[in-house]
């Protein structure tokens with residue numbers, strides 16, 4: 001570990017790995033630090049990602065693709081199942097990864113491109129000079145040290161502590177922090193070609209429960225519920241245990257994880273003097289699905305490209321780094337985040353009766369072209385009692 005780099009990346013998840021790789025390939029000196037002793041473990045993820053999205057960043061490899069998915073099914077509280085085949089389900093179908101191997105592969109590629117990768121090294125505070133971030137104080141295998149850099153990329157995930165220490169407000173309202181629990185289950189009867197999403201206030205209040213296959217009789221079975229719905233006896237794990245006991249009574253849980261997913265709007269600003277915020281730390285998780293792997297890689301790569309130019313020009317001020325913020329907001333991803341935030345805000349207001357009514361309608365609709373706008377129009381026709389709220393949603397999305 002040197003004491004000065006062009007770029008310091010805090011966090012070795014997909015956002016940090018793509019940033020480190022991109023910046024190193026551009027000829028910068030890069031250091032990526034990860035607080036855990038190993039990249040990729042423990043995982044906190046259901047590991048699903050859309051095929052096209054993944055391929056934007058890396059060629060799929062059987063070493064870290066656990067399963068290929070052909071369809072998604074949404075199961076309403078009354079059991080009505082909406083089937084979405086590959087062409088209509090977008091990022092809800094694709095691959096279920098093995099993130100322990102996938103995350104390592106991404107960081108491996110960053111290292112191969114020339115980045116220094118240092119595990120068991122935790123950032124404890126930014127080095128601040130005249131209001132600008134100039135590096136990080138770290139604890140490396142228990143020993144305090146300082147790493148200076150022209151620019152620091154905060155890729156430290158949901159906790160987003162680094163940006164907060166540097167003065168950005170990264171707080172997530174309780175209702176928008178999904179509280180998650182997941183088992184890796186084996187010996188269960190599943191449709192191994194389908195990702196299943198269970199909805200309903202008794203199943204997963206203001207969230208959903210998922211079954212993401214990882215093979216013939218193995219799946220990630222998990223749940224996310226709104227933080228405000230989590231209380232003694234009704235925590236995410238309680239709902240999950242009830243579902244598992246009912247649906248997979250003979251199954252065996254061979255791994256158990258818990259974690260939080262921010263489903264709020266992105267940070268109001270993701271650049272500051274000497275600092276860029278990427279991935280979950282920037283709150284760019286899809287608020288509707290909770291998926292964030294692709295967006296983490298997208299923001300990591302984009303931030304590193306912008307930073308590389310700034311480093312070469314010798315100006316890493318907020319103003320110089322801002323094109324990153326502007327560009328991702330104007331991108332397809334940025335627009336999707338805004339749209340899906342509005343759809344999510346609508347869905348969390350629905351009681352089971354309305355969820356059932358919508359699912360019953362959607363299950364019987366055959367749309368030639370699948371678009372959210374066409375779908376809402378059709379739903380209004382079939383659910384006149386929900387005219388006003390559906391119209392408000394349509395207007396918000398137009």
Ligand SMILES: Cc1cc2nc3c(=O)[nH]c(=O)nc-3n(C[C@H](O)[C@H](O)[C@H](O)COP(=O)(O)OP(=O)(O)OC[C@H]3O[C@@H](n4cnc5c(N)ncnc54)[C@H](O)[C@@H]3O)c2cc1C
Nearest residue numbers: 011013014015035046047048123157259279280291292293
């Ligand atoms: C239960 C659950 C299920 C999910 N399912 C899916 C899914 O199916 N599909 C999907 O696309 N997304 C899913 N997500 C979200 C997805 O996991 C994240 O969006 C993605 O990992 C974000 O990548 P990241 O690099 O921004 O952050 P992370 O992957 O969280 O990486 C951040 C890294 O920073 C390290 N770190 C933190 N603080 C410090 C520090 N101070 N110093 C050094 N290192 C530090 C952490 O140890 C971690 O390795 C899920 C999340 C959860 C919790």
